[in-house]
Amino acid sequence: MIRDKARSFREQAVHYFEGLSYRERTMLHKTRALILILFVTFGLALAGCSDAGGGGDAADRPSPEATSQAPSAGTEDDVTVLVPGAPGDDASTAAPGEVEVAEPPAPNDADLEFLAMMVPHHAQAVEMAELADRYATSRPVRALADRIRAAQGPEIVLMSSLLEEAGAQAHGDHEGHDMDEMEGMEGMEGMEGMDGMDGMDMSGMPGMLTTPQLDALAKARGRAFDRMFLQRMIQHHEGALTMAGAVAVDGVDVRVAELAADITLGQTAEIDRMRELLG
Template identity: 40%
Template structure:
């Protein structure tokens, strides 16, 4: 019995030693209890349904929007291929005509314009050929009907231009190249309206601006006024 009382007294004394703290000493800060975890909302398991048309003879079905597979963006379409495969031979014919100017023409301004045509369209042909190669295509991937290209000159017209000299050559060159440039502008407008390739979109926009300006320069070189718009 005396032993038990002694143990109790020791426990009580220890408890008192823990609780009591001198008044002139700062008490230790109590340990903060850990914050309770917050329940965050999870992602919805489903979203608004999307209607998917079925194949011919099959009923439509619905899928949650978050289960819809991504729709791949087309890198090019038939209008792009048509533009490239027709613009390459179109540019090549422009180079044939432009190379005749140095030896046959007499108008200095037309010779400068011809040099600009050569400098611009030769690199564009390479760009267009690379575009086809990168997509596993070639010149024959398009319609392949040169006679249907706007502004293309006939073999007979090219022979007459080759045989001409001096002022007669300059006049024929401007007439034929204006028609040729206008054809390129028409094809560029078509691909801008129907094509989807960004590179060709930029090239077509450049064709419209630059060849439109060259048409005016060629007419001004012969003293002809551009037609009223």
């Protein structure tokens, strides 16, 4: 009876793993040790239930001496660990001692390009939010700008640290702005990954404002500023969504994929809010 339940449980688990996406399987590679613990616990729990479920009088129960001599159930030799396969492959089984935790793949060129381009892209959004803090007249616009600055400042630091970890640097600067000035912005501390950006034209990056567009925003005042800020930030966010969508397809690093997903969710919601404010 116990072995039938265990077999049924394993079959359900195999079916579950076969339906996982590549990203889900990659995450499960990191938790194989936890899967092993769960299966061991499951076997011991079934053994305990079997022992506890025995009814009858005390006279019918085995003596402590007989129990101590009986072989124990649910040993490690009886445990089978499910190992998720590669995308499109079936899950396999292995003995507990044969399970190895796979190292996550290193960031590829798509991951590094996304990080290197998104750092100055975020930096321009923070600069636009700083302008809104000084010149916006609408309270909702100012609140939105504060949210953008609070979200993208820490993301810049995170992306810079990922680039450093990969032994790379973020290259390029958005057109016409000095890196020393950008590093002084709120949330831009610890920008070691920004070294070497000077001199590169980033105006062709999706959503990036050109120098005339950014200058026009800096000179606008009152309601004209509020409206221009919303229009340009929508443009900027849509560019970020394009870049996040590309790395979701071509990248392999789990942390970059999670960051791109967070950017997509957050900036999609902000685009909806800005369109609502524009009316």
